[in-house]
Amino acid sequence: MYDVVVIGAGVIGCAIARRLSAYKVRVAVLEAGADVAMGASRANSAIVHAGYDCEPGTAMARVNVAGNAMFDEWCRELSVPLKRIGSLVLAFDEADMAQVRKLYDNGMKNGVPGLEILTREQTLEKQPGLADSVVGALWAPTGAITCPYEMTIACAENAHDNGVEFYFDFSAEKITTLRDAVEVENDKNCIFRSRYVVNAAGVHADEISRLMGDDSFTIKGRKGEYVLLDRAASAFVQRVVFQAPGPLGKGVLVSPTVDGNAFVGPTAVDDSGKEDTSVSQSGIDALRAAGAKSMPGVPFGRPITSFAGIRAVPSTGDFILGRSQVNPRLIQAAGISSPGLSSAPAIAQETVEALRQAGLQLIPRGDYDPIRKKEKPFREMSMQEREAAIAKDARYGRIICRCETVTEAEIVRAIERTLGAPTLDGVKRRTRAGMGRCQGGFCAPRVMELIAKHGGVPMEKITKNGGCSRLIVGRTRQEEK
Amino acid sequence: MVRNVEVAIIGGGPAGLAAALAAHKAGAKNVLILERDSFPGGILQQCIHNGFGLHYFGQELTGPEYAQRFIDEVEKIDSIEILLDTMALEVTPDRRITAVSPEHGLVQVQAGAVVLAMGCRERTRGALNIPGTRPAGVYTAGCAQRLVNMEGMMPGRRVVILGSGDIGLIMARRMVWEGAKVEMVCELMPYSSGLNRNIVQCLEDNGIPLHFNTTVVEVHGRERVEGVTIAQVDPATRKPKMETARYVECDTLLLSVGLIPENELTQGTGAAMDRVTSGAVVDAARQTTAEGIFACGNVLHVHDLVDNVSAEAQIAGQSAAKYAQGRLDKAETVDVTPCGAVRYVVPQRLVKGEGEAALYFRVGSAVKPARLTVKCGDAVLKTLKKPVMTPGEMEKVVIDLAKVDGDVTVCAEEG
Numbered sequence: 068m069y070d071v072v073v074i075g076a077g078v079i080g081c082a083i084a085r086r087l088s089a090y091k092v093r094v095a096v097l098e099a100g101a102d103v104a105m106g107a108s109r110a111n112s113a114i115v116h117a118g119y120d121c122e123p124g125t126a127m128a129r130v131n132v133a134g135n136a137m138f139d140e141w142c143r144e145l146s147v148p149l150k151r152i153g154s155l156v157l158a159f160d161e162a163d164m165a166q167v168r169k170l171y172d173n174g175m176k177n178g179v180p181g182l183e184i185l186t187r188e189q190t191l192e193k194q195p196g197l198a199d200s201v202v203g204a205l206w207a208p209t210g211a212i213t214c215p216y217e218m219t220i221a222c223a224e225n226a227h228d229n230g231v232e233f234y235f236d237f238s239a240e241k242i243t244t245l246r247d248a249v250e251v252e253n254d255k256n257c258i259f260r261s262r263y264v265v266n267a268a269g270v271h272a273d274e275i276s277r278l279m280g281d282d283s284f285t286i287k288g289r290k291g292e293y294v295l296l297d298r299a300a301s302a303f304v305q306r307v308v309f310q311a312p313g314p315l316g317k318g319v320l321v322s323p324t325v326d327g328n329a330f331v332g333p334t335a336v337d338d339s340g341k342e343d344t345s346v347s348q349s350g351i352d353a354l355r356a357a358g359a360k361s362m363p364g365v366p367f368g369r370p371i372t373s374f375a376g377i378r379a380v381p382s383t384g385d386f387i388l389g390r391s392q393v394n395p396r397l398i399q400a401a402g403i404s405s406p407g408l409s410s411a412p413a414i415a416q417e418t419v420e421a422l423r424q425a426g427l428q429l430i431p432r433g434d435y436d437p438i439r440k441k442e443k444p445f446r447e448m449s450m451q452e453r454e455a456a457i458a459k460d461a462r463y464g465r466i467i468c469r470c471e472t473v474t475e476a477e478i479v480r481a482i483e484r485t486l487g488a489p490t491l492d493g494v495k496r497r498t499r500a501g502m503g504r505c506q507g508g509f510c511a512p513r514v515m516e517l518i519a520k521h522g523g524v525p526m527e528k529i530t531k532n533g534g535c536s537r538l539i540v541g542r543t544r545q546e547e548k
Numbered sequence: 549m550v551r552n553v554e555v556a557i558i559g560g561g562p563a564g565l566a567a568a569l570a571a572h573k574a575g576a577k578n579v580l581i582l583e584r585d586s587f588p589g590g591i592l593q594q595c596i597h598n599g600f601g602l603h604y605f606g607q608e609l610t611g612p613e614y615a616q617r618f619i620d621e622v623e624k625i626d627s628i629e630i631l632l633d634t635m636a637l638e639v640t641p642d643r644r645i646t647a648v649s650p651e652h653g654l655v656q657v658q659a660g661a662v663v664l665a666m667g668c669r670e671r672t673r674g675a676l677n678i679p680g681t682r683p684a685g686v687y688t689a690g691c692a693q694r695l696v697n698m699e700g701m702m703p704g705r706r707v708v709i710l711g712s713g714d715i716g717l718i719m720a721r722r723m724v725w726e727g728a729k730v731e732m733v734c735e736l737m738p739y740s741s742g743l744n745r746n747i748v749q750c751l752e753d754n755g756i757p758l759h760f761n762t763t764v765v766e767v768h769g770r771e772r773v774e775g776v777t778i779a780q781v782d783p784a785t786r787k788p789k790m791e792t793a794r795y796v797e798c799d800t801l802l803l804s805v806g807l808i809p810e811n812e813l814t815q816g817t818g819a820a821m822d823r824v825t826s827g828a829v830v831d832a833a834r835q836t837t838a839e840g841i842f843a844c845g846n847v848l849h850v851h852d853l854v855d856n857v858s859a860e861a862q863i864a865g866q867s868a869a870k871y872a873q874g875r876l877d878k879a880e881t882v883d884v885t886p887c888g889a890v891r892y893v894v895p896q897r898l899v900k901g902e903g904e905a906a907l908y909f910r911v912g913s914a915v916k917p918a919r920l921t922v923k924c925g926d927a928v929l930k931t932l933k934k935p936v937m938t939p940g941e942m943e944k945v946v947i948d949l950a951k952v953d954g955d956v957t958v959c960a961e962e963g
Contacts, residue, residue, distance in 0.1 A: 294677065342770065345681040348788075372674030374682060450646060454654040464650035466584065466635040470812075475650075491684075506672040508688040512695050526701060531684035536771040538684050539701045540799065543726050 072261035077108040080267035081222035082415035088229035090429040099238040101533020104219035106269040110376025116406040117207035119174030126386040128177040131406045134413035145221035146441035148325040154210025154307035163311035167205045181208040194306045225439040235487035242278040270341040270379040272401035281393040288341040288377040291333025292350035300369035301329035319357035331358035344375045378404040389421045446472040468510040470503020482522040489522035492532040553580040554872040556659035561590020563665035563845025563861040565618035570865030579628045584635040589615030603855035660872030668846040671806040680767030689715040689804040704800025709733040712740035716804020721750035734762040741940045807850045824892040825849040831897040832905045833867035888959040911937045919963045
């Protein structure tokens with residue numbers, strides 16, 4: 068019997084698991100995918116929003132501003148990169164300036180610190196290279212960039228180190244509410260019995276909620292496409308550059324990433340379904356136009372890749388948090404569209420509080436360790452540090468990913484530390500091997516060999532990203548003989 | 549500890565090996581090759597098909613055989629050392645190299661001359677921004693070649709190939725021989741960037757259709773590739789004509805859409821770069837604008853024949869040895885610029901003097917028939933006629949340096 072089963076190992080589920088791991092409770096995280104961060108948490112804008120765009124008085128506004136303020140501590144404890152580079156919301160005409168003033172007012176009501184309305188000249192001081200048509204902007208110094216999948220992986224690893232169990236490829240098909248417990252079952256008759264269920268199932272959270280009798284909301288997918296640019300061409304942008312918002316969200320932004328690339332995105336394809344992460348030519352064209360509207364110098368000729376994520380847009384227009392009105396054993400962390408990443412620490416805190424109020428006894432663990440240790444990446448080491456690292460573990464001397472300078476030691480460590488079965492994309496997200504400009508052309512076969520050797524997955528069964536995404540379909544004729 | 553060597557060579561592929569031998573023959577007392585892989589020979593080791601060495605050895609060899617000839621020679625020479633599993637991380641303008649290896653840890657080398665021979669990498673799907681999903685089963689042709697030829701693994705059974713570069717053509721044939729079905733090769737341009745002999749031997753002999761003016765406009769499949777949508781492109785704008793779009797079922801998309809010299813290390817030397825070749829600007833000795841730093845092979849410009857790589861590497865290795873010993877004369881240089889249909893010329897600079905210089909160049913689009921004129925000012929240095937010049941085949945013209953007293957232009961026109 069578990070005290071809490073968390074459904075969904077995205078950033079929300081993993082952040083909640085991490086908070087819960089500070090207490091003497093038995094927790095399992097059930098994830099339908101092969102790894103953590105398989106949904107919106109692996110493909111989003113990677114922005115820690117300041118909190119000015121949420122309607123005052125909403126749950127979104129509350130947890131966004133609170134979450135933003137918690138990010139420094141979380142990132143420090145979890146060794147996750149965070150850069151407070153500040154964000155700009157550009158205005159291109161007087162109507163936009165009215166929007167900017169509205170955002171300023173919202174932000175003031177929401178308690179966002181440091182907001183300023185800038186003139187064109189002041190805006191250009193913050194970010195050179197903006198379009199001639201920019202007339203002014205909102206400046207939010209608490210706007211930050213981070214790495215969403217790294218945050219998710221870090222929360223999961225830290226939760227796991229503190230005793231939380233993780234189960235992958237577990238898709239909840241049936242949930243039975245008993246008098247004193249809930250049974251979560253998959254299609255293979257595997258059953259988890261728990262006193263409470265936390266619903267952090269991303270785009271599928273409405274389906275999970277319905278399985279537990281609560282159909283008070285629905286969720287639609289809103290696809291956002293992105294184009295990631297070559298690091299060598301990414302010095303042009305130093306801030307998170309938004310445009311005055313439209314009806315479908317915060318609009319297209321241009322921003323650096325914590326890894327030194329720049330990106331343009333997202334588009335907003337409303338009602339796109341929950342699974343379709345394909346990128347369209349029209350989307351790429353729209354990003355090109357929108358990016359150039361903010362910054363004419365966006366080097367669109369230097370893409371590294373394009374990708375899409377699905378935001379979980381709730382019918383209620385706000386995050387759905389806390390105890391279900393229908394099923395008292397269900398705690399919702401549902402409908403987490405943007406700014407979900409920014410809000411994750413605060414949502415985790417509120418969810419733990421909701422569990423306490425629902426009757427879960429929370430006694431702090433004496434041995435809880437909030438620190439997730441992470442070795443410094445080889446590419447960030449000084450030459451002296453590199454020498455020392457190789458002396459300790461010779462595998463630091465073998466570079467597997469040439470573009471991102473990732474060593475065998477780091478890849479083996481990532482494979483061994485992965486909570487589920489290691490995948491090629493999983494190694495990529497943990498080490499950056501394959502994220503550079505050759506996109507794994509050189510290192511993919513080498514990483515696959517290391518997965519086979521250290522991850523216990525035979526070559527033919529290694530997947531790109533779980534499920535049926537097998538990379539190899541069999542042996543060659545020579546090998547078959 | 550800093551190792552002092554006369555000539556350091558970064559890369560132990562065909563270019564690096566040939567450069568090392570040439571440096572030795574030109575009198576270099578010691579030569580050090582830094583190779584990032586566990587064996588020398590570079591990409592040749594996975595090129596198990598034959599067709600290598602026709603020009604250089606007058607014999608058809610496989611890639612590993614071609615490489616082995618150089619490896620055997622290098623191994624006979626005590627003053628050439630190869631460090632394997634050794635990746636150079638930095639090269640400074642004063643020719644200090646920092647590398648790492650599991651065996652030797654941090655390796656510091658101070659070289660009298662450096663030869664850059666890092667080769668190239670393949671263009672990726674990301675660089676093309678092909679729309680659609682991002683499933684397993686999309687490989688660059690070279691990556692698939694490694695899986696098949698070196699790991700004995702089949703990346704797929706039903707294949708569409710985008711791009712008609714040589715590796716793609718070779719892989720089309722390899723996949724067929726391994727029992728896969730290759731549906732087609734799509735080529736965005738109206739001509740192939742591969743060698744004509746590969747089109748005949750790899751595609752035509754195996755009944756694989758080659759569609760020009762055609763590209764992949766969407767990748768389908770959530771987890772594994774399930775198909776691609778292809779469409780013809782407008783020959784003038786290269787934009788897809790969506791009314792011609794059609795679905796092709798497949799489980800694999802191989803990309804052979806171009807090679808890019810891998811010059812990340814070169815940045816640290818401050819050498820001037822050629823925007824067209826994506827390699828360094830060099831003179832006839834293959835010296836970059838960073839003194840004492842030379843470049844050859846695919847890191848300098850993408851070759852279609854390894855034989856040409858070996859020939860170029862000989863020049864670079866020889867010059868590097870001379871430079872290290874203070875025997876490479878410094879002299880005034882002139883610029884060599886492409887014009888007409890010529891896209892680029894290597895070398896981009898010439899040192900005035902005696903003797904001959906071979907200029908290597910490519911055209912940007914097919915020229916049929918082609919008339920080549922090399923001029924210095926108004927003086928015509930050389931003219932040449934060919935039935936056709938295509939972007940897929942590197943061309944060569946030799947000029948007399950004695951006649952060069954100013955900037956040189958290399959011009960190809962129809963006629």
